[in-house]
Amino acid sequence: MEDTGRHLLKFKGYYFKRVGLDVDFLENLDDFEIRDDDVFIITYPKSGTIWSQQLLSLIYFEEHGKRTENLETVDPVPFLDARPSHLFSTHLPHYLVPRGLKNKKAKVIYIYRNPKDVMCLYFHFSHKWAENEAKTTIEEFMELFLEGKVTGSLWFDHIKSWYEHRSHFNIHFMMYEDMKKDLINSVLKVCRFLGKELNEEVLDAVVRQATFQNMKYDPLANYESILNSQPEGKRKEGPFLRKGTIGDWKNHMTVEQNERFDKIFQIKMKDFPLEFIWDINEE
Numbered sequence: 114m115e116d117t118g119r120h121l122l123k124f125k126g127y128y129f130k131r132v133g134l135d136v137d138f139l140e141n142l143d144d145f146e147i148r149d150d151d152v153f154i155i156t157y158p159k160s161g162t163i164w165s166q167q168l169l170s171l172i173y174f175e176e177h178g179k180r181t182e183n184l185e186t187v188d189p190v191p192f193l194d195a196r197p198s199h200l201f202s203t204h205l206p207h208y209l210v211p212r213g214l215k216n217k218k219a220k221v222i223y224i225y226r227n228p229k230d231v232m233c234l235y236f237h238f239s240h241k242w243a244e245n246e247a248k249t250t251i252e253e254f255m256e257l258f259l260e261g262k263v264t265g266s267l268w269f270d271h272i273k274s275w276y277e278h279r280s281h282f283n284i285h286f287m288m289y290e291d292m293k294k295d296l297i298n299s300v301l302k303v304c305r306f307l308g309k310e311l312n313e314e315v316l317d318a319v320v321r322q323a324t325f326q327n328m329k330y331d332p333l334a335n336y337e338s339i340l341n342s343q344p345e346g347k348r349k350e351g352p353f354l355r356k357g358t359i360g361d362w363k364n365h366m367t368v369e370q371n372e373r374f375d376k377i378f379q380i381k382m383k384d385f386p387l388e389f390i391w392d393i394n395e396e
């Protein structure tokens with residue numbers, strides 16, 4: 114366990130956020146019992162975690178849509194910790210997840226998003242939540258991001274190693290931008306993967322309740338209580354869900370930063386077969 118400053122801890126080569134980290138739990142994670150009906154959402158931070166948690170909750174629990182209980186969106190699909198249910202989400206790299214996931218019966222859904230948007234919204238989030246490494250400028254944050262000195266470590270390693278080890282898992286890859294462009298189709302694909310059949314009415318309700326407009330104004334989908342509980346002065350105003358668009362990086366990165374990013378991307382992602390959507394107008 115390497116101490117890497119105020120907000121991060123490095124464990125087995127991977128950066129975790131320090132706050133709330135249970136090192137004993139991590140030490141024993143490999144043995145965590147996996148059941149056949151378990152479903153894991155895997156994301157690199159800022160790639161659509163809360164959105165997929167919302168979708169999974171709506172697909173599995175009708176009550177979540179009705180909001181008869183005052184549950185936060187993350188509650189039915191909690192970050193991997195204890196076992197309250199069979200749905201989990203985590204940012205872990207493939208080599209740290211419980212080995213039972215390799216039984217290929219439990220299901221893994223990997224959500225990814227173009228890394229320029231990930232980087233820019235990570236920068237914004239770092240100012241919204243005080244437990245992050247925050248930097249004043251995108252330029253400075255880009256250094257951290259490209260060195261992988263953030264929770265989640267290096268984006269390139271995360272997606273590449275999950276993809277390269279896909280044959281070890283029962284895994285479905287889903288792109289944030291595809292969800293944005295055609296949510297119904299993405300939900301249908303996920304349901305097929307999960308072996309869930311939703312009738313038309315339920316499908317419509319799931320999609321309606323997972324839209325950005327619906328979630329943005331829902332305090333329970335915005336970590337409002339956590340964000341509001343931060344000490345005065347630490348909090349940048351605004352909901353957790355910010356813009357939810359594709360290509361916002363163009364409003365943040367300079368031409369030089371973009372060129373530098375592209376060069377690194379081309380080297381790191383050479384021969385990587387998954388495509389990315391960088392702009393809302395791309396097909």
Ligand SMILES: Nc1ncnc2c1ncn2[C@@H]1O[C@H](COP(=O)(O)O)[C@@H](OP(=O)(O)O)[C@H]1O
Nearest residue numbers: 159160161162163164234324325354355356357
């Ligand atoms: N229903 C939805 N539709 C589109 N984007 C959504 C969404 N729910 C969450 N997101 C976006 O996912 C990002 C957060 O990712 P994560 O949950 O992995 O931290 C935020 O991006 P923005 O900052 O671009 O708004 C948030 O708006």
Ligand SMILES: CCc1ccc(OS(=O)(=O)O)cc1
Nearest residue numbers: 158159162242264336339340
């Ligand atoms: C504000 C609460 C919150 C939500 C998600 C977090 O994790 S991560 O940035 O996705 O790693 C941290 C804090």
